[in-house]
Amino acid sequence: MSVCFQKGDNVAMDLYQAAQERIIITAHRGVSGGNIPCNTIAAYDAAVAHGADMIEIDASMSADGTLFSFHPCMEGAHLGKNCRIPEMHDDEIRQLRYVNYDRAHTEWGLCTLDEIFERYKNKCFINVDKFWDHPQKISELIRKHDMKDQIVVKTGPSKEMLDIIEQYAPDIAYLALISKNDGTHEELKKRKINYIGAEVLFSDEQSELCSEEFIEKMHADGKLVWVNSIIYDWHAQLSARHSDDTAIAYDPEKGWGWLADRNFDIIQTDWTLALRLFLEKTGRRYRK
Numbered sequence: 001m002s003v004c005f006q007k008g009d010n011v012a013m014d015l016y017q018a019a020q021e022r023i024i025i026t027a028h029r030g031v032s033g034g035n036i037p038c039n040t041i042a043a044y045d046a047a048v049a050h051g052a053d054m055i056e057i058d059a060s061m062s063a064d065g066t067l068f069s070f071h072p073c074m075e076g077a078h079l080g081k082n083c084r085i086p087e088m089h090d091d092e093i094r095q096l097r098y099v100n101y102d103r104a105h106t107e108w109g110l111c112t113l114d115e116i117f118e119r120y121k122n123k124c125f126i127n128v129d130k131f132w133d134h135p136q137k138i139s140e141l142i143r144k145h146d147m148k149d150q151i152v153v154k155t156g157p158s159k160e161m162l163d164i165i166e167q168y169a170p171d172i173a174y175l176a177l178i179s180k181n182d183g184t185h186e187e188l189k190k191r192k193i194n195y196i197g198a199e200v201l202f203s204d205e206q207s208e209l210c211s212e213e214f215i216e217k218m219h220a221d222g223k224l225v226w227v228n229s230i231i232y233d234w235h236a237q238l239s240a241r242h243s244d245d246t247a248i249a250y251d252p253e254k255g256w257g258w259l260a261d262r263n264f265d266i267i268q269t270d271w272t273l274a275l276r277l278f279l280e281k282t283g284r285r286y287r288k
Helices: 015-021 041-049 075-079 113-120 135-144 159-168 184-190 212-220 244-249 252-261 272-281
Strands: 004-007 011-014 024-028 054-057 125-128 151-155 173-178 195-200 224-228 266-269
Touching: 011 015, 015 024, 015 224, 024 125, 024 272, 041 054, 041 113, 054 113, 113 125, 113 135, 135 151, 135 159, 173 184, 184 195, 212 224, 244 252, 244 272, 252 266, 252 272, 266 272
Parallel strands: 024 054, 024 266, 054 125, 125 151, 151 173, 173 195, 195 224, 224 266
Antiparallel strands: 004 011
């Protein structure tokens, strides 16, 4: 598996090897809070400082064809403004500022994928979400920065989408988003795709996707399994309520402990530091 990069002071590492050594912590949109909004350079810097192995970024394209790290269709919530990034030119976007939780504007503007790639090159892994919206453009940008081994992309595994991955991103580390075990794993092994694993979504503990058998099968085939402790919508659980909410508000063992004990390789969280400290305190961060 070719997913390697230099972290820190020229210490060679790769994602697969790192996952054999420790649970990989992915910071969802960086680390936000107070006056620091998500998807900003400040949020990504905070994530790295808090111990994230990987930062998750979103991708939206301007009317000028520039890729910005911004979650599509969230302009009202994050910018407090009735606008649409895809309909705006770069100079207009550069004037925008995020709002904080109290809806007051902050100093933080939108950053481009170019800026993020250069800032975090050789510092942490990067997951580009919403890759399916602009696969060719994002793939070209990853190659431009010579970061195809440091960056992971993901999409749903429809035939049409996999055809696009084969066409534009066959050499870039790819995770399939799956909500059922329907033969996607076997199909992906046949494809000319740098298939490194799956992001599993499940609302029930009885799901095959969170079973020891499924995870062991993936590991036996040299693949990684990503799970989400984040929650977008309380009514749409991504990991059967073994979530950040459960860990923070009720019991970290039922939240993060359950996920760690299932032997997932990558956990995406909105609480990077708290998750890292919990895993380290309970002896679960590093593989025995």
